[in-house]
Amino acid sequence: MKKSVFALVSSVAVLGTALAGCGGGQQATTTEQKPAENTGQTQQPAAAPAEKKPQVLKLNLHSEPPTADPGLSEDTTSAAIIRATFDGLTRIGPDNKPQPSVAESYELSEDMLTYTFKLRDTKWANGEPLTAHDFEYAWKRALDPNTASNYAYQLYYVKNGEAYNKGKASRDEVGVKALDDKTLEVKLENPTPFFLELTAFPTYFPVNKALLESNPKWAGEAKTHLGNGPFKMESWEHKSKLVLVKNENYWDKDSVKLDRIEFAMVEDENTELSMFENGEIDWAGAPTSALPTDAIPALKEQNKITTQPIAGTYWYKFNVEKPPFNNVKIRKAFAYAIDRQSLIDNILQTGQIPATGAVPPSMALKPDGYFKDNDVETAKKLLEEGMKELGISKLPPITLSYNTSEAHQKIAAAIQDQWKKNLGVEVKLENKEWKVYLEDMHQGNFQVGRMGWLGDFNDPINFLELYRDKDGGNNDTRWEHPKYKELLIKSNTESDPEARKKILAEAEQILMDEMPIMPIYFYTNSWVQKENVKGVVIGGLGDVDWKWASVE
Known part of the structure; x- marks a missing residue:
């Protein structure tokens, strides 16, 4: 699943630490008072043990979760809340x-x-x-x-x-x-x-x-939300704050150490990092937000940053029903005419790998990829041929869409410059709030649009089946290919692992030959956290689980 909001993901939390309250129901005890030795004073009763302070984890979600309904969830932000509840x-x-x-x-x-x-x-x-x-x-x-x-x-x-x-x-x-x-x-x-x-x-x-x-x-509201997980929703101030508390009716409640998780929803990554440095939140960056790219060199130098490779691919989608991207050669021209390594070196800076295929390295079908990064000469040739096939001498206006995020904006701006330099193409950038952006992608209201995909399970089919059906729930490209579909269906009944891998590799070859998506890089998650935060589980697929987390 998991369209990612960034795939650098976003998290922030704003509110103050909960105070320990007075405990009730304690058994009364009496202490015999004895004269203190060599004094005429009365010895005071021993002080009661300090009451345990509630464990509160403070984070940031970067943006409003589009839903907290597991049947409708389709993105990492929603999934993080749903997995908790x-x-x-x-x-x-x-x-x-x-x-x-x-x-x-x-x-x-x-x-x-x-x-x-x-x-x-x-x-x-x-x-x-x-x-x-x-x-x-x-x-x-x-x-x-x-x-x-x-x-x-x-x-x-x-x-x-x-x-x-x-x-x-x-x-x-x-x-x-x-x-x-x-x-x-x-x-x-x-x-x-x-x-x-x-x-x-x-x-x-x-x-x-x-x-x-x-x-x-x-x-859609905390007062009516009902789950069965480690936490339950206490409050949801839309686009501002969301609070989860421990679910005392959870079957495994003894494994849950946190009493509360408080999320803020701050879109600006610099603000989020400042909140972390000021002690207002316990964690900044992935997997529910992103670190500001300009801060990454200093964080690395100070050994504060944690980076983890995950099974995910950052790509752009083409709307193949809208000119000029109804032409496969033009789609490939745009895909070949970018320098992925320069994006990683100059913007991302946390060990991402250039993507020249759809399936990430941990489950790769063809590790060397399907095309050459930054192949400008081939891109120019394909663009010229594609325009002739469409009978045009000039491209129509091109719009590149992305959801609000500093990293997405910088990547889009760099690619905009590369397309201008390498292909002579003018591209307009358009950003939107996450929930609106998702809906527009599904409705086909885009030409080229950013998206990321983090694996739902550890198998290549999870990345390839997205584009099996034109009307598939996560296929915003409107692309469909009969042979591609046939191969994916065939793979479902192939019991020999090596034979199945060959079938899926043939399917991925078709996907890259047709290029309804433009792979850009394979993800890593990067974040900073307080030393007293323990037990947060971030899976190899990029998902997060706070069931076993604690604040010591």
Whole structure:
């Protein structure tokens, strides 16, 4: 999933530390007073032990989460809040592997097509019992075409999931069924080795049917939001502040050390870093925000910065239905005419790798990539040929869109200059607030638009399947290719890992030959944190989990 807001992500938190309150219900004790030795004074009772101070973690989200509904989530900002407030059948642990969560155990059939999950006794944050029916309802709701979930395709691994989503099967034919309150049976289309990673993903989280049906806007306000995770939402001042508190009804509450997480929503990365340096927040930068690029050299020199490679790709999308990017040669010309390494050296500065393919290095199908970076001569030739094919002597106005962020702006400005220098093209830059930007991308209101993709699970198909269908929820390019689609479908039934890899590499070759997207670099996450913040889990896919975090 995971469109990233930056893929340098954004986080900030503004409010003061909570004060320890007076404890109640303590057993009264009496202390015998004895004369102090060699004095006429009375010895005072021993002081009571200091009361434990609440653990409060203060962060920044950079921007308003577009949603807190797991069935509608599609970006890293939303997912960070949802992972904190919900729990799936499985959860990715500190070792980056799925571990039992709401499901305490499971059985897998010999043909690897049927999972039978046994659920532990768990509750919603309001104390109501959570059952297998809540999972069945949530999955079928996400697949329901009326829900318009852009992540419905993540459930296509479930039997008849895609058919139901496309109106070719009934709801009852979808392969998920609550056999009783504590047993969930899942039938798959094909053996899916990474399925237990998927069940830790937001689209697979449960939702409360009664609440949703009584209030379709339940996920938009703290007072009506209801999850089953380590934390629950206490307040949400839109575009300003969001506060989570420990969920006392969480099944594994003893593992949760934080009492509160306070998020601010500050878009300016310099302000965020200043807040960190002033002690107003405990963490700045990824994975919920970004560090200001100008500050990175000094932070590196002071050994304050942490950098971690993640399975993600920063790319630009072309709208292939709008001229001139309805021409493949022009798309390739624009992709070849940028110097990726210079962007990394002069702007990003935290070890990113130039991307000449869609799939990141940790799961690469062709490690050397599919084209040459900064191939200006080929780019000029392709542009000339493409314009002749379109019958034009001059390109129409070109607009490059991105969501508000210092790093995105600097990258866009540098690429604007490179396109001007290398291709003689005039490009207008356009930035928008994240939620508006996402909607405009989905509606096709762009020519070239920035986006990032962080893996939802550790398999190349997750990066390639985005562009399988023209009307796919995350395919804003409007591109579709019959052979590409055929190869991805074929890969789902190929049991030989090496043969499957060759199929996917052939598909990625088509994607890069057609260039509906322009890969720019492979991500790293970089941040600064206070030394007393421990246990924050940042996965190899770039996701964050505060379940095990503490402030010592």
